Amino acid sequence: MDGSTIYALGTPAPTLVRPGALAVIRLSGPRAADALVFLTERRAFERGYSARDPALPPPRHMALRTILDPVTGEVIDRGLVVWFEAPRSETGESMAELHLHGGRAVVNGTLAAIQKLGFCRLAEPGEFTRRAFEHNKLDLTQAEAIADLVAAETDQQRRQALQQMDGALHRLYEEWRTLGLRALAHLEAAIDFPDEDLPVGIADEVRTEITHLRSEIAAHLEDRRGERLREGLSIAIIGPPNAGKSSLLNLLAQREAAIVSETAGTTRDVIEVHLDLGGWPVVLADTAGLRATSDVIEQEGVRRAQARAEAADLRLLVLDATTDWRAEMTELTARGTRWDPTHDIVVVNKVDVAPIDAAPVDAVDVVPLSARSGSGLPELLVRLQHSAGLLMEQGAGAPPLTRVRHREALIEAVAALDRALHAPEVALAAEDLRLAMRAIGRITGTVRIDELLDVIFRDFCIGK
Ligand SMILES: Nc1nc2c(c(=O)[nH]1)N(C=O)[C@@H](CNc1ccc(C(=O)N[C@@H](CCC(=O)O)C(=O)O)cc1)CN2
Numbered sequence: 001m002d003g004s005t006i007y008a009l010g011t012p013a014p015t016l017v018r019p020g021a022l023a024v025i026r027l028s029g030p031r032a033a034d035a036l037v038f039l040t041e042r043r044a045f046e047r048g049y050s051a052r053d054p055a056l057p058p059p060r061h062m063a064l065r066t067i068l069d070p071v072t073g074e075v076i077d078r079g080l081v082v083w084f085e086a087p088r089s090e091t092g093e094s095m096a097e098l099h100l101h102g103g104r105a106v107v108n109g110t111l112a113a114i115q116k117l118g119f120c121r122l123a124e125p126g127e128f129t130r131r132a133f134e135h136n137k138l139d140l141t142q143a144e145a146i147a148d149l150v151a152a153e154t155d156q157q158r159r160q161a162l163q164q165m166d167g168a169l170h171r172l173y174e175e176w177r178t179l180g181l182r183a184l185a186h187l188e189a190a191i192d193f194p195d196e197d198l199p200v201g202i203a204d205e206v207r208t209e210i211t212h213l214r215s216e217i218a219a220h221l222e223d224r225r226g227e228r229l230r231e232g233l234s235i236a237i238i239g240p241p242n243a244g245k246s247s248l249l250n251l252l253a254q255r256e257a258a259i260v261s262e263t264a265g266t267t268r269d270v271i272e273v274h275l276d277l278g279g280w281p282v283v284l285a286d287t288a289g290l291r292a293t294s295d296v297i298e299q300e301g302v303r304r305a306q307a308r309a310e311a312a313d314l315r316l317l318v319l320d321a322t323t324d325w326r327a328e329m330t331e332l333t334a335r336g337t338r339w340d341p342t343h344d345i346v347v348v349n350k351v352d353v354a355p356i357d358a359a360p361v362d363a364v365d366v367v368p369l370s371a372r373s374g375s376g377l378p379e380l381l382v383r384l385q386h387s388a389g390l391l392m393e394q395g396a397g398a399p400p401l402t403r404v405r406h407r408e409a410l411i412e413a414v415a416a417l418d419r420a421l422h423a424p425e426v427a428l429a430a431e432d433l434r435l436a437m438r439a440i441g442r443i444t445g446t447v448r449i450d451e452l453l454d455v456i457f458r459d460f461c462i463g464k
């Protein structure tokens with residue numbers, strides 16, 4: 001950190017067409033209070049400023065002030081201001097906030113006025129949060145949770161981000177580090193005070209500790225719910241050509257996202273729409289109808305459809321009630337594509353023209369639907385939410401893994417623990433255990449790597 005005082009607009013930049021009602025500018029750093037006084041008190045420059053200056057409201061109390069250009073004295077706005085005295089602030093530094101009217105001229109005029117002070121600079125993306133990290137207000141998993149909270153589009157994403165912001169992952173990973181460091185201390189004791197009567201290699205009780213730690217981390221790595229929740233549950237709509245897959249996508253998306261036509265083989269590319277399914281974020285993909293074809297472009301479409309069906313968390317098989325859909329269903333669910341009967345769903349479409357008997361087929365439930373009239377949609381939504389819940393629901397247990405960055409570090413930790421368990425010498429086991437703990441420490445930031453911090457905070461928005 002460079003001891004500078006930084007500033008940024010914390011609300012969206014006002015545009016000509018869309019000014020905000022309000023705009024908030026935040027400052028952080030040793031001269032935040034100076035800036036606030038110089039921006040609100042005409043004679044501050046002349047009389048010399050002190051922390052007792054009446055222009056400065058008591059910490060954490062909002063006050064109404066006239067915002068002035070510090071050089072010309074011109075009035076820019078009349079707004080509310082707050083001062084947070086270090087270390088009781090979001091960043092742990094002295095901070096000031098200006099709550100302004102949201103117009104372009106007001107915001108740009110105030111930003112220019114702050115620049116004119118000569119002792120503040122524009123914040124880089126994520127720099128406020130980074131300073132909070134530097135002042136131990138939060139660890140890296142909590143900083144990442146702030147970015148997730150800002151990006152959260154559904155209730156469930158918000159809940160997960162809040163849990164992580166509250167330190168759930170921080171506590172879990174620090175607990176593992178503590179366990180590992182304890183085992184390491186035992187190993188080091190064995191190196192320092194070798195027991196001549198004992199065989200070389202790690203003692204049984206340390207082995208048990210490491211094995212236990214390894215299995216906890218491995219179980220955490222198995223769990224994909226947290227990542228799914230951040231990225232969205234991937235649902236693939238698949239089925240034979242002309243069954244109404246694109247019609248169903250449009251119905252669920254409530255817009256004409258995909259082209260619908262009576263020609264079989266209309267959809268070739270994968271078409272994605274993002275939905276909020278009762279709090280679960282979903283990426284719904286329409287795909288090309290699955291059939292053997294000599295059309296090269298359609299063949300590529302079928303290949304993409306199959307790849308998406310394979311990769312998806314959940315498949316929605318759409319069949320055409322006016323055809324021999326039972327045979328089609330047996331064929332597609334039994335072979336051809338990946339099929340998971342616990343949460344994948346079969347939809348039989350066009351029941352407006354060909355009503356069906358909705359009894360299960362080969363013990364698989366079918367959902368009758370008319371994408372045209374919308375009948376059957378409520379039942380389908382219930383089924384979809386149920387399946388999403390099965391795939392995503394998190395119990396009261398340990399918090400789930402949420403990021404590839406964490407996953408990669410934990411995979412590295414497990415590999416190092418495995419090496420430690422098989423090490424021929426205690427000293428080598430200790431070194432591997434140390435590497436495992438370093439990998440976990442990188443997740444929380446306890447083990448600090450500057451390049452990593454740059455990468456993490458670069459993805460934040462400016463002003464966060
Ligand atoms: N106006 C405004 N609203 C905002 C923010 C902000 O910076 N300004 N936030 C920006 O992220 C979020 C709130 N986050 C905050 C986190 C910590 C502190 C803070 O003052 N912490 C002190 C005191 C804690 C206490 O009194 O309990 C500290 O940690 O020492 C303030 C805001 C959302 N809303």
Ligand SMILES: Nc1nc2c(ncn2[C@@H]2O[C@H](COP(=O)(O)OP(=O)(O)OP(=O)(O)O)[C@@H](O)[C@H]2O)c(=O)[nH]1
Nearest residue numbers: 241242243244245246247261265266267289371372
């Ligand atoms: N009667 C009736 N027709 C429907 C229904 N849903 C879709 N259709 C019609 O079926 C035809 C095919 O619909 P699409 O949604 O394009 O079918 P698709 O499965 O995406 O077809 P491909 O992209 O070619 O694989 C269109 O003419 C639709 O209007 C329905 O519920 N009832």
Ligand SMILES: [Mg+2]
Nearest residue numbers: 245246266267
């Ligand atoms: Mg289609």
